[in-house]
Amino acid sequence: MVHFFCAEKGHFGGFSLNEQLRLLRELQDVDLELKAIEADKERYPMEIKNLDEKLVSEKEMFKKREERIELLEKERRQKEGDLELEQERMKKAQSKLYDVKTNKEYQALLVEIETLKEINSQREIEILEIMDEIDELKRKYGRMQKELQEMEERIGAEKKQLEESLGKVDGALASKKRKRTMVTKKLSTELIALYQTLKEKRRTAVVPARFGACQGCNMKIPPQMFNEVQKSEAIIVCPSCNRILYWEDKIDYR
Ligand SMILES: [Zn+2]
Structure with a gap:
């Protein structure tokens, strides 16, 4: 559960943040897959x-x-x-x-x-x-x-x-939707809400921070914030585009 959102710092706080971040990425992947399958569903008959x-x-x-x-x-x-x-x-x-x-x-x-x-x-x-x-x-x-x-x-x-x-x-859609439900069940409602808002506004909600910059908008992230992203102890959003940031290495070697 996420207990608080610290607006001035752009942080979410709570336990197993790492896991929440991982689930958010999973949610985003599932949504992208769903979108692709839905596009196929329209494309194939045409x-x-x-x-x-x-x-x-x-x-x-x-x-x-x-x-x-x-x-x-x-x-x-x-x-x-x-x-x-x-x-x-x-x-x-x-x-x-x-x-x-x-x-x-x-x-x-x-x-x-x-x-x-x-x-x-x-x-x-x-x-x-x-x-x-x-x-x-x-x-x-x-x-x-x-x-x-x-x-x-x-x-x-x-x-x-x-x-x-x-x-x-249809089978693939149903299976992805089931996976989505499973993922969202484990995610905090605040994070899901933030994710949805970002997805509607920015298409991608969770992006990696690489070379000191947000990979969603390419803007530099202040070094202190970048360190915090690397620690993965809080949900940190990009100060420019508000997308949720994750540090790729930390996630990839979890
Ligand atoms: Zn950004």
């Missing part, structure tokens, strides 16, 4: 959602490629159909050449045949271009299919891990 969205967008891109190939195949079939009809027309025109009666008719047929020839060779070029594009897309498509499959497996594994971690979060 990460899972992001992974799902990533996969959906990849699949959509893949589908667009597929649709592009389908469209080109359709275009190719269309053009091949046209080419066939025009070749048919050309054959008819060529066979008519032997039946024409007048030179005028003959010349007109020759012009028609020539025009059809041009159209057909243009059509053939177009078909070849489409086929090239299809080949190129199919090559990329095969690669994408493999990449997509790999990505699906990777995302699946990541998701499984996240879901497993998420499943453990």
Whole structure:
């Protein structure tokens, strides 16, 4: 139990101060762990959602490629159909050449045949271009299919891990909360109150004093006070930021 708080010196007094300081640090550690677990609890579902969205967008891109190939195949079939009809027309025109009666008719047929020839060779070029594009897309498509499959497996594994971690979060939270209750039971109410106030105001409540300075605000501590921190016989707060000070060596080699 802490019996008094000496405001002008910034000391708490009481028995087993060393133990109280140790418990305060433990409380702070537990609180930091709790905060981290709570952050994980919020983060995991968001990460899972992001992974799902990533996969959906990849699949959509893949589908667009597929649709592009389908469209080109359709275009190719269309053009091949046209080419066939025009070749048919050309054959008819060529066979008519032997039946024409007048030179005028003959010349007109020759012009028609020539025009059809041009159209057909243009059509053939177009078909070849489409086929090239299809080949190129199919090559990329095969690669994408493999990449997509790999990505699906990777995302699946990541998701499984996240879901497993998420499943453990509530248990971890409950266990840390139990530990917190156990620690606070052993701490004096005055110290808990001071700790809470400092935590809300300064985020960290208990900080080491190192090289004669408070490691919370980096301000120098008067030498006399630093000696007292080293003795660990009283709760001493930093004169600048009011954080509770501890001497690391003393704590670490307890
Ligand atoms: Zn300070």
